[in-house]
Amino acid sequence: MTTGNQVATAATKGALTKPPKAFSVTAIRDYLTCPRMYYFARVLGLQRESTSFAGFFGQAVHWSIANWHSLGRRDPVEVLLADYERKIEGLIQKAQADGLTIDGFDGPETLEKYRALATEMFAGYHADPRNQVELVVNEHRFEVEITSSTKKVYLFSGYVDQVRRHPDGSLHLVDLKTGQTRPSDHLLTLDEQLSLYAIAMVRGRFMRPGKPDDENPPFTIGQAPASLSLAMLRDYGSYAKNEFTEFIDDPSGAKVKNPETGRLVKAKIPNPKFAEGYKKGERKGPVFYRTQRSAFDLRQAEIDLARVCGSIRMKQFFRRPSAHGSCDMCRFRAECVQERAEPI
Ligand code: SF4
Structure with a gap:
């Protein structure tokens, strides 16, 4: 140390x-x-x-x-x-x-x-x-310049997981997540990572794997995404059991303290629907959590990122x-x- x-x-x-x-x-x-x-x-x-x-x-x-x-x-x-x-x-x-x-x-x-x-x-x-769609971007590196409200320029680089082209020609940005915490609508609206990737799609350069050269030049997309999604891959799992409803305070009023933590112990209340197989085997969530960005939203996000830089x-x-x-x-x-x- x-x-x-x-x-x-x-x-x-x-x-x-x-x-x-x-x-x-x-x-x-x-x-x-x-x-x-x-x-x-x-x-x-x-x-x-x-x-x-x-x-x-x-x-x-x-x-x-x-x-x-x-x-x-x-x-x-x-x-x-x-x-x-x-x-x-x-x-x-x-x-x-x-x-x-x-x-x-x-x-x-x-x-x-x-x-x-x-x-x-x-x-x-x-x-x-x-997921059976064409990918325009598949873990490609990008570079994009962002400009502050006072015209200062900062270079950003990183990797975009996926830009998907749907059969109607529209482009959709997808960021794969393996963590547990699902995003709230509020977070999706403000997420600076998704905003930066959308800005990169509008005016950044993307590099395919390997060194860029005459055969493999950087390319641009020049188009904002029709949607931006976090794909929460844990949602592909299914509920094994859901025997109890939410933990709530013991309704009997008998408050028991955990001797180790000193905190009140909460009671698990049996879920009456469990016997009917409630949720067992169901997928945990929709996987794709979608949001959108207007040109105005992207400009505001760019100014915020520039403030941090x-x-x-x-x-x-x-x-x-x-x-x-x-x-x-x-x-x-x-x-x-x-x-x-x-x-x-
Ligand atoms: S103030 Fe910052 S650097 Fe210091 S211990 Fe906390 S997190 Fe770490």
Whole structure:
């Protein structure tokens, strides 16, 4: 673990990392979580000591689905699973070779649990006729310039999961998600990642895999998406059981405290519909959560993104302590506290 003194030494010795040429959505999200955390990770370049298995799972699922599309969607579903297993094994081996601990990874049990989840996702994705469409973009890298309200220009780059062309010729942006939290309508309307990808479709450059050259030049789309969707792949799973309704306070009025947490224990109320097989076997959700953006919406999102870029360029790296959102999970807690006693 690097100490606060080491942080200060690194800074005074001029070991700061060069500012990146292009911003990314992840960088913007890191900054919005806590600007000081962004500074430790992306300006001082302090090394990560751990990584997460959930992140590997997401990468492996994306990779397998992209391969399936790029090979014409003809492969049986078993190929998706085989691709997934190859990829996840490679990611684990690399992390171990780099000396990183993998958060959330306990060996064969974890592998089995996530393999079952991947199997469910791939079976649903493969059988869903909505996924039998032509992809104009399939995990392609993009670059796009955004302009602030005062005409400052910032370059962004990243990867777009999918742009789909429907039979009527309309284009639809899809971002695949393997996490659990479903988006609210409000979040869909404001999501800066979807907005940035839509701006890239209007005036950005897309690069196919491999080095761009005369044979493989960057291409543009020049058209806004008719819809933007988050595809929540866990929705392809089905309910195994739903024996209880929501947890509610014990209706008898007998309040019992959990001796370990000191919190009131809530009662599970049997669901009267369970005997009829309520929800068992039903798909967990619609998978595609759609939204739209007008030209005005995109301009407002562009101005917001530019405001964040401007703050980063102005080195506004203040602390943003928050128990739930950042500090409790921050890997720079020791540096953060130490640095306050001994400012850089
Ligand atoms: S400990 Fe909290 S305030 Fe400090 S860098 Fe981490 S998230 Fe930010």
